[in-house]
Amino acid sequence: MEKNISKHSKSFAWLFGIAFIGTFLAFFITWKMQGPELDFLNGDGYEIINYPAKNSAQNTQTPEIVVDTSDWVDYYNEKYSLAFKHDPDWKVRSLTNRDGYYVIEIDPGVKYDNFRIYISADDYFALSGVPLQKSILAGKEALDLEGQVLGVMDNSTYFTFELGASLSLKPHFQALLKTVEFR
Numbered sequence: 001m002e003k004n005i006s007k008h009s010k011s012f013a014w015l016f017g018i019a020f021i022g023t024f025l026a027f028f029i030t031w032k033m034q035g036p037e038l039d040f041l042n043g044d045g046y047e048i049i050n051y052p053a054k055n056s057a058q059n060t061q062t063p064e065i066v067v068d069t070s071d072w073v074d075y076y077n078e079k080y081s082l083a084f085k086h087d088p089d090w091k092v093r094s095l096t097n098r099d100g101y102y103v104i105e106i107d108p109g110v111k112y113d114n115f116r117i118y119i120s121a122d123d124y125f126a127l128s129g130v131p132l133q134k135s136i137l138a139g140k141e142a143l144d145l146e147g148q149v150l151g152v153m154d155n156s157t158y159f160t161f162e163l164g165a166s167l168s169l170k171p172h173f174q175a176l177l178k179t180v181e182f183r
Contacts, residue, residue, distance in 0.1 A: 067175035076183075077104065080119050080157060085179035087172070101125055108172065113164035115173055124151035125160035137161070138180045147174060154182040 072085035075092050080102070086092060091107040100122070106115040118125035127143055135144040143151040147170065148163040161180075163173045 065171040067171050069175050069179065072179070080159075081154075081183045082117070082119075082159065083179075083181040083183055084176055086176060106176070108166070108169060112166040112169055115164055115169075115176065116162045118158075118160040118162065120158045120160075121156065122158070124158045125162070127151045127160060137177060138182055140182070150177065 069085055071088060073088045074083065074085055076083045077094070082104075086106055087108065089109070093105050093107070095103040095105065101118040101120045104117040104119070106117075108115070124143065127145065127149065130145055132143045132145055135142050135150065137150055137152045138154075140152050140154060148167075150161045152159050152161075161173075161177060163170060
């Protein structure tokens with residue numbers, strides 16, 4: 001007894017086969033690209049494994065954004081001899097004794113988180129136990145957490161400059177830091 005296979009069934013079988021082979025090839029190519037590259041060049045019989053570089057945020061260089069600060073206005077806090085410049089549209093306010101810190105908040109607008117400067121005679125704000133690098137801020141050695149939080153000591157007073165959650169404003173925060181002075 002002979003069965004006839006319909007034209008639609010044959011088309012479906014061909015499409016299914018092509019999809020299966022395509023999926024297999026995609027997985028194979030992806031696996032090959034992510035796996036280590038084996039080199040057998042070592043004369044001692046050891047395999048040399050070279051892992052390809054991953055495309056991560058750390059390996060990707062973003063172009064530096066230049067912020068024009070020529071029209072920025074001066075802020076000076078006489079009590080702590082701290083001066084910096086800021087965008088004239090931003091609001092600056094001081095909060096006394098917030099969890100033991102004197103806090104200066106720089107408000108860049110409604111849709112952004114505020115920059116904060118924590119000032120204390122006892123310690124930096126939130127810099128304990130995190131991986132820090134050293135940098136320079138206003139001519140003084142600073143503790144630097146990826147350019148987002150910086151701590152600097154001036155005349156036995158601890159200053160912690162914090163970007164906040166608005167990472168898109170990091171170039172503006174960096175520009176503000178370049179204007180900081182301790183008078």
